[in-house]
Amino acid sequence: MKWTSRLRCVIVGLAFIALFSAFSFRLVYLQLVKHDEYAGLAAEKHVHKQIIRAQRGEILDANNEVLAHNVPVETIVADASHVNNAGAIVDLLGHELKLSPGELTDKLHSDRRYIVIKRDVAEAVAASLRDKLRAQNLRGIYFEHDAARIYPNGSMLCHVIGFSDFEHRGVDGAEASMEEYLRGQDGYRYVEHNRAGQEIVLYRGQERAARDGYQVHLTVDLHLQSIVEKEIDAAVREYSPRKATIILMRPQTGEVLAMATRPRFDLNKRSDARPEQMKNRAIADMMEPGSTFKIVAAAAVLNEHKLGLGSTVFCENGLWNFGGTALHDHRAFTDLSVKDILVKSSNIGAAKLALTVGEQKFYEYIRRFGFGERTGIELPGEIGGLLRSPQSWSKISITRLPMGHEIGVTPLQMTMAMSVIANGGKLVMPRIIKSISTADGKTISTLSPVVVRQVISPQTARQIGDALRGVVSDRGTAAAAAVPGFVIAGKTGTAQKVDPGGGYEKGKYVVSFSGYLPADRPEFVGLVVLDDAQTKPELNYGGLVAGPIFSRIAEQAARYLDLQPQLEIRKALPVRRVALSNASIH
Amino acid sequence: MSRSRRKNWNVVDAASLARWLVLTVFLALTGLSYVYLTLQLYHLGERKKALENELASLRTQSDLAAGQIAALTSRVALERRVKEGYLQLVPISERNIVRLTLPEHRPDDERIQPVKNERAGK
Secondary structure (H helix, E strand, C coil), X not given: CCCCHHHHHHHHHHHHHHHHHHHHHHHHHHHHHCHHHHHHHHHHHHEEEEEECCCCCCEECCXXXXXXXXXXXXXXXXXXXXXXXHHHHHHHHHHHHCCCHHHHHHHHCCCCCCEEEEEEEEHHHHHHHHHHXXXXXXXXXXXXXXXXXXXXXXXXXXXXXXXXXXXXCECCHHHHHCHHHHCCECEEEEEEECCCCCECHHHCCCEECXXXXXXXXXXXXXXXXXXXXXXXXXXXXXXXXXXXXXXXXXXXXXXXXXXXXXXXXXXXXXXXXXXXXXXXXXXXXXXXXXXXXXXHHHHHHHHCCCCCCCCEEECHHHEEEECCEEEEXXXXXXXXXXXXXXXXXXXXXXXXXXXXXXXXXXXXXXXXXXXXXXXXXXXXXXXXXXXXXHHHCCCCHHHHHHHCCCCEECHHHHHHHHHHHHCCCEEECCECEEEEECCCCCEEEECCCCEEEECCCHHHHHHXXXXXXXXXXXXXXXXXXXXXXXXXXXXXXXXXXXXXXXXXXXXXXXXXXXXXXXXXXXXXXXXXXXXXXXCCHHHCCHHHHHHHHHHHHHHHHHHHCCCCCCCCCCCCXXXXXXXXXXXXXX | CHHHHHHHCCXXXXXXXXXXXXXXXXXXXXXXXXXXXXXXXXXXHHHHHHHHHHHHHHHHHHHHHHHHHHHHHCHHHHHHHHHHCCCCCCCCXXXXXXXXXXXXXXXXXXXXXXXXXXXXXX
């Protein structure tokens, strides 16, 4: 082949065409096929997604008093690769933030780019520190806006409110159960920075505003809570019980008006709290209820029309051998009416009432009163108590259950059972959440009362209520629970403590009183439980320990709720006189 | 002579010149406007950022104030102040509480009755 000039031109031309065609194909490939991928990679270099933090919603009481809110704070972080004078920074941070210099030095000498120096630093401290860093030209320390959860009432209502962790996730109480509403929704913004690290607002991309968390309103009235807290503290001082619980509830709606438990902890210093202090014993602890449980046996027998309120039962003169085991009464009763079985709190009488309805039916009534299952209150960690089915009962179980033995109930379940009597036989689901609203006060959800079931007929409830009025009288076991000016109904309970090793602990009792006021149109139901109260053995009864506490709380609550007194105002019987005159306490 | 001078003259096409001038001025103005508006956008962006920062700072101050108010007016704080004697609250004694019992209303008596309270002021 002859290399003519024409041929050479053609070859060079073709080479150029091939070269530029390759460039063109590559260009098309990069610009069209791989556009999105490379554009994304480029954006990653310059653009980043900035998270706009939503503020956690507040928790308020029924009257809008603040129970939990947020305070702006700063989290101080370091980038070890930017630190220019570690020694000076350690000195300054150690002094300003009260941190150990050794620990700070270790942190700053690592090669990490994100080191949390301290969380929840007050705004004023952070501002002062920022100025000092700038003045000394120290670099590598950064400030991140954050919010600290503050509980203005400290330990008051601690078990109900609960708390959140450092990432603002609810851990316990309403903080955990209402997490979905309190949390809010973070927003975001795509931003681009210049070489100095400043945002170029012109190139701001897609953004979505944060939605702050909703406000959660509890049913608890802080004034009533304050009354309850004061009285439970006084009871703890006087009786030094191992545990104590008081609950106030509105029976018609199931709204919990106050709930206090001891031991307790300070929500603002929860790192110091021990696990036993953090347990909400109103819903997460079981007890044998003792004689307060007799209302179930009486309700069953009346509702089944097996006996009437005035029907008499022979109470075996205080000692009855059943199933090879002796059952005692605290006094030698002969014939007692069904009403007096409650008023005098006869164990033998209650056992015979349960026998009258039979094991299966009695078990059915226990379940209908809500025992053996969770109440459904909006608080985490609730237990259902312990109730065995009749198939696993012993021969004497039918005589022990009516007096509140061989069953584990939570204080809230016991309050619910008393609410059934106060509420015309209806079991209403307990509520701790009243409503949910936006930050500007617009209500988005109100929780309505939920009637779980009609446990007993209104007539039976009225009959039991009549008997329970007798309990809080000079004839009954809880004269010291009386409230001047009001007719109240209630039932005492004194249960020997269960020994974890088997049997019962000698001389240790769980004393309780559960009642409602006013008896004919109840405004609230209350329960007072003291576990292992330290007092004289002859005074360690529900009517003498828990009864007066209930009386004081109910009197103050009645004043606060502006309830019209029904009776001529008179002083309650002094406890000492009641103790001497009333030998039939149980 | 006159013919040759006439020959050396360049004829200026006024319409064409005007057209190019307008186009050039338009393009220059467009360019300047673009630059001006771009700078304005940067400037407004900076202003927007400054306002956002100011708003965030105000919100922080507001939240801090709200936190202080909540702490100072909390039930526990107020009860502590009462206990310390800062708020001198004197409980009303039973002797000073008077309950007014409303007189029974008779259907035939529509007159307005003055309220009588014999225990008041004692």
